[in-house]
Amino acid sequence: MGEDLFWAIRGGGGSSFGVITAWKIKLVQVPSTVTIFEVSRNLDDGGSEIFTKWQTVAPKLPAELFLHAVLGVSNSASRLGNKTVVFSFTGMYLGTAENLLPLMQESFAEFGLQRSNFTEMSWIQSVLYFAGFSVDQSLEVLLNRNITSSSFKTKSDYVTEPISSTGLEGLWKMLVLEESQFMILTPYGRIMSEIPESATPFPHRKGMLYGIQYSVSWDSNEDATKYIKWIRTLYDYLALYLSKLPRRAYLNYRDLDLGVNGPNTSYVEAQFWGLKYFNQNFKRLVEVKARIDPENFFRNE
Secondary structure (H helix, E strand, O other): OOHHHHHHHOOOOHHHOOOOOOOOOOOOOOOOOEEEEEEEEEOOOOHHHHHHHHHHHHHHOOOOEEEEEEEEEEEOOOOHHHEEEEEEEEEEEOOOHHHHHHHHHHHOHHHOOOHHHOEEEOHHHHHHHHOOOOOOOOHHHHHOOOOOOOEEEEEEEEEOOOOOHHHHHHHHHHHOOOOOEEEEEEEOOOHHHHOOOOOOOOOOOOOOOEEEEEEEEEOOHHHHHHHHHHHHHHHHHHHHHOOOOOOOOOOOOOOOOOOOOOOOOOHHHHHHHHHHHHHHHHHHHHHHHHHHOOOOOOOOO
């Protein structure tokens, strides 16, 4: 296969380099017990202040603890427009609840967590949990490949400096304008910062506080223009506060707004989106592509 090609298919968009018929995967050890918890807040009970803290604390938590945030909208009689932003914080700890409790009380005392707020389970049960299933369901449900009937649009970003209070206030005002949306914010740091940017094509390592996935969905094609315009407006608004030169993006949240890899796409054209997805690794990916598929036969857009 060759070292460069093996490097390219592990994060460079495997479908751009050929048809992969089999993988050999090195397994890692998982603990016998993991612990899950959820905390929800809104703008009326300190959600904004906790999120401000989350921006800098979550990326520095011990490697055994993952704490992501999901932003959405719900009804609120006390808010102008009767809408408020909801902050859902979900944590997964590779260990027991007894070991997690003092860690959370020190890191996020604002959550007010007690032992009763934690649920212990096996690692594979946590896969069911994060996929939206009951932990008691059969693992066979994970093989369900039914495609949703709704349409959706997704975009992505990376944050290198905490978004300011001014920026967040503007963000909250934009979010309450649309109910059919959510933002998933995934902290980086720790092991992500320890892996060199060039180790795989995926470059978003050291210096990233967290990644953002924006998503909006709709059921009727008549609504598509409205929702797509909203998410693009949100994306444009946050440009001032996020990664720059390039403004980074995550390949698995493929965003056709950034560009499309057509049959005759030039290097200059592809550079616009290629640097966003791959940063300085883009040049090496182009060199591999030129050697093994110069006619650009393998593409999926």
